[in-house]
Amino acid sequence: MVQQHKISKVQNLVERLRGAKAIVLVDYKGINIEQVNELRNRFRVENVDYVVQKNTLLKIALNELGITELDDYLKGPTAVAVCLNDEVSPARVIAKFKKEIMEDASFPSFKVGYVAGHVFGIEELSSLAKLPTRDELLGLVVGGMAAPITGFMAVNLGIIRKFFYAVDAIIEKQADVS
Numbered sequence: 367m368v369q370q371h372k373i374s375k376v377q378n379l380v381e382r383l384r385g386a387k388a389i390v391l392v393d394y395k396g397i398n399i400e401q402v403n404e405l406r407n408r409f410r411v412e413n414v415d416y417v418v419q420k421n422t423l424l425k426i427a428l429n430e431l432g433i434t435e436l437d438d439y440l441k442g443p444t445a446v447a448v449c450l451n452d453e454v455s456p457a458r459v460i461a462k463f464k465k466e467i468m469e470d471a472s473f474p475s476f477k478v479g480y481v482a483g484h485v486f487g488i489e490e491l492s493s494l495a496k497l498p499t500r501d502e503l504l505g506l507v508v509g510g511m512a513a514p515i516t517g518f519m520a521v522n523l524g525i526i527r528k529f530f531y532a533v534d535a536i537i538e539k540q541a542d543v544s
Contacts, residue, residue, distance in 0.1 A: 375419070379417070382448055386448045386449065389480040390480075391478050392476060392477060393477050396472075397474055412449070433480060436480055439478040453481045458495045461492065476491045478491075
């Protein structure tokens, strides 16, 4: 008979995973408690939910949401990073943590990701982690849109400046003649 606490854990997982834009499975073996706490803090700052749960319960929750593509990766120590509002945050946080705190050790490591309805492998997740943030991308777009206007204004100000230099030169020349 299935125990009630396991059913409630699965229901809790389903609620945490429902509507996720990114689900990243992570092999977390080799990380000590201080490092796990640091990783959790980094996830919290980026609004990423980080859960360590039994693979069987995680598999049931994912299958309940219609996600069966990740079943083969639910082996060994597995944590799941879930983000409801950004596709890139979980991968970026893990990659940055691995580089800064773990000094590029082989752990924690990506297992697989489920981003925007597609399965992402380790290489794809690593590439995704290198993308700029949404705010940085928006800044680049606005900067790109503003560049022609800024250039146009600089050219016009140069023409106006030269006109005033010419007028000043004429006034000085007439003052010297008189």
